[in-house]
Amino acid sequence: MEIVESSRKRLFIGLIAATSLAVTTVLALLWIVPTIGLDTIHPWASAVWGGVVALAIVLVGWASLGLALSVAAGRTLPLTKRLRGVTIKLFLPLMIILARLFGISKERVRNSFIKVNNELVLGEGKHYKPHEILLLLPHCLQSSTCGVRLTYDIFNCKRCGLCPVAGLLALTEAYGVHMAIATGGTIARRIVVQKRPRLILAVACERDLASGIQDTYPLPVFGVLNERPKGPCLDTVVPLERLEQALRHFLQAERKPVVILPRLTPTMDLPE
Structure with a gap:
């Protein structure tokens, strides 16, 4: 590494x-x-x-x-x-x-x-209050088979465990940060204007993260690359542990890490 x-x-x-x-x-x-x-x-x-x-x-x-x-x-x-x-x-x-x-x-x-x-x-060594941080997510994290609309209110999620959104909701509830899903650059910019964060934790692919970092400067953006087991823009996932590690750093959190375990469903493979 x-x-x-x-x-x-x-x-x-x-x-x-x-x-x-x-x-x-x-x-x-x-x-x-x-x-x-x-x-x-x-x-x-x-x-x-x-x-x-x-x-x-x-x-x-x-x-x-x-x-x-x-x-x-x-x-x-x-x-x-x-x-x-x-x-x-x-x-x-x-x-x-x-x-x-x-x-x-x-x-x-x-x-x-x-x-x-x-x-x-x-390296800037800054720490923020929970309401100053925006966790910005791409819509492709949501399961492609899900019929619930999360773009306008992510808390509409039923937390079925078929996608990472349930774990992300657990994170935002535990640490008190803002969280939103964007379907594109225009929506993302609108969310940033509305929330007025001092730091963005963004999850996306290389292209969207790079352009987002450029567009929002001088607002600092910490990027976390999503994982694409089914290809780009379809049922992507995010390393929740890395995201939580970043949150704890910027919040200077002293509480114990939140253990995020998605609810097991018949479609998930159990570890041996």
Whole structure:
């Protein structure tokens, strides 16, 4: 596990460095190419343009270096918090494009991005009150055979045990946090506006988590990847223990962990 986590960090740092180099190269070319014609406009024109481009290169380099150092240190360093958001919003799409040139899949880049984001959110060392935390879930966690509508009120759940929602309800009742199910990005943003949380614990796939982290910045998002035994967007599950561990960390909870055991049904296999 430690080898895998280290590999993800190296992948993210390598891609951010390569993307930074590509951006600064383009900026340098924007300075060099017009220089030939700028001298005819004004004697200082090329110097002024060079200064502007040089400042942009310094800012891009500073943002990239600050993010890379924060990733390596596992926490947000001073004077880099605001730049982290700008860098993530600007560089992640470029990182995905660059990764494809090297045969690296989008999922690997997004997975690395989510892991790094989680470490930086944890590294801020902040703790929250229960009403300040929103547990945001995808609708695909609900059983595809269930006829109960949970999008508007998750407490309509009958807790039959056929999907993880019963265990998630036990978590939110035990720790007092807000919980909601979103059917898409628009609904998710509406829920965030209504609840006004200070921290989001989001469960989703790599694509939705990565885009959600970008969309909600500077609001911190701690992402937990769902598991997809039947493929994407169908009867997905969530590691409840990991979710509870995150809750306990951010709440600084002293109570004993909640033991979540789904009710056994004839459709479930008993362990040997």
